[in-house]
Amino acid sequence: MNGVTRWLTRLGASVTGGIARLGFATRFFIAIVRLSGATFARPQLLLREIYQAGVLSLIIILMSGLFIGMVLALQGYETLVRFGATESMGMLVALSLVRELGPVVAALLFASRAGSAMTAEIGLMKTTEQLAAMEVMAVDPIARVVAPRFWGGVISLPLLAALFSTLGIYGGYLVGVRLIGIDAGAYWGQMSAAVDWKYDILNGVIKSVVFAVAVSLIAVFEGYDATPTAEGVSAATTRTVVTSALAILALDFVLTVIMFRGGAG
Amino acid sequence: MNRKIIDLWVGIFVAIGLAALMFLALKVGNLLTFNEDRRGYELEAHFENIGALKPRAQVKSAGVVVGRVESVRLDKTTYEAVARLHVFPEYQFSRDTIATVYTSGLLGDQFIGLEPGGDPVMLKDEDRIKKTQSAIQIEKLISQFMFNKAQETPAPAAAPATGVKP
């Protein structure tokens, strides 16, 4: 019985701990937004972070987008050819990417690459007392270190997601038209006809913005909250990737239900 | 890292990102045609059965897209399906145009086909297309076929129970 009570106490403690952490994260988010003035008043800070988060993620995003588009075309062909519907390839590739794969996969890749880097950077600065030094010099580290990274992520990810989708569509073209031999006109034409800018593309962009806020917030929070030791920072980066992945997939579900109610009819 | 190099790369990044968004919106989506679509005029057509026609379905004539279906509703007095069609401004159709609900391929989406007649007077905004042909329903076709088959074979076939549904 004692073991069970102890287990229950620990469970209770971790639940209250988790809720307390959630509360702290919310206050943290509000603080970031409140202190964002400096970020935009001194664009140099922001530019550096967009470079770190966006530009340095370009290679992985572009390559992944290209490959996913190509795979979509290959796999899609398999099924479409059975219904004699191969001209719909363009539509298949474009819709899959723009509505789902683009925002979601780009966000997952971003979390692993740029998100964990942000966490590690901030965690390391905390461990080497750089954040404390800033505080003592009367510079708020949230305004100077955290907010620029947050906004850098929020601005970079939607752009990366758009690039991902674009490269994917091109990859689908390469495989579908050049490799397999589907008619180019059908590929692009069917796509144009079936993809609505408001319904599909705008919703995809909204998704990637929501993911961007979530991933960036998680990344900077875990870094700021990390235990200031080597193991602490390492644990924090792992948490960033895992928590971001869960958040992305959960938010994706919620957003998809809201936006794409089982199709138009 | 040199500030100028960072600025340059960030500029390139943002530029291609926005270009990708534009590409998606314009080429892949239909942002450009979206505004064109807003002009034009509306026609109504009454059908006995509208089949699986959905809003945003195409309105074609001779296979060319000339408009979109705006909305589909049920007329509460005649119990007929009323489709509201949006036709692009550059196309004019005669008063005796026939509107038919077609299926694209065998299993595809449904669209409305317009076949103009010889009447010199053209349909105007908010006019009603008088001649319509409803969608073909597979079930009715099958029961029709079954019925005809049953008619052909002589009486002893107590078969009528199979598949002949009212």
Add this chain to the structure above:
Amino acid sequence: MTLDSESSLTASAPAATCETLVELKNVSFGYTKARQILSGINLIVPRGKLVAVMGGSGCGKTTILRLLCGQIKATSGEVLVSGQSVAAMTHEQMYAHRRKLGMLFQFGALFTDQTVFENIAFPMREHTELPEDIIHDLVLMKLNAVGLRGAAKLKPSELSGGMARRVALARTIALDPQMALYDEPFAGLDPISLSVVGQLIRRLNDALGMTSILVTHDIAESLKIVDYVYFISEGKVVAHGDVAAIKASRDPFVRQFVDGQPDGPVGFHYPAKALAEDFA
């Protein structure tokens, strides 16, 4: 000021005068009720003096610095700077207070993503409206004072330990603060750098008219440069006095510390069961 020769855990601090910059009155602090890091500390730092706060590891020395710069609040007692309580400061007052203080963190805490120049220019850029060319000259002057004017373009990762510490020192005095706090400035340095840093701390204190508090456990170096010493053990002030008094002291704790004896008031053995029990 002479040393309390009865020393013991109830040593009292010298009387505060209007020449006092920093005063800790009966200050206690603990992160949890169970573990009190400081209990009833009384400490005075006169204006313009260089005071050392010494003790074993984990005795609460760094906590005193944190209390002074407002990073943490005392659970009881008062922390006064120029007569003003740090805990009671408003946001603006705290900002002004921190502007007048410079702190050297253990191991430097330099901003690793910026060059040496930018590290020192940081407080200037954040807190003044000075134009870039003036900042440029000021930064180089500070670097020159610590002998590293030629290293301005290097990054912290390219510096040796001693050099990094000197750059951090330069950053500490970047805005010519009124009070300088040093957290273990001698930690991990080679003998030459050790001496250089020590000399710089003394010279800068006098040249800039600052008041400095030096937290360390390097006896030899500190006694060469400071004016007054406080010894902390288990959260209390166990002894204090000027350099001569310390050297002549008979207090067992002071003697153990100064002579580096392995056993004494600070026990050698970590609390454990009786020998017979463990080896039964």
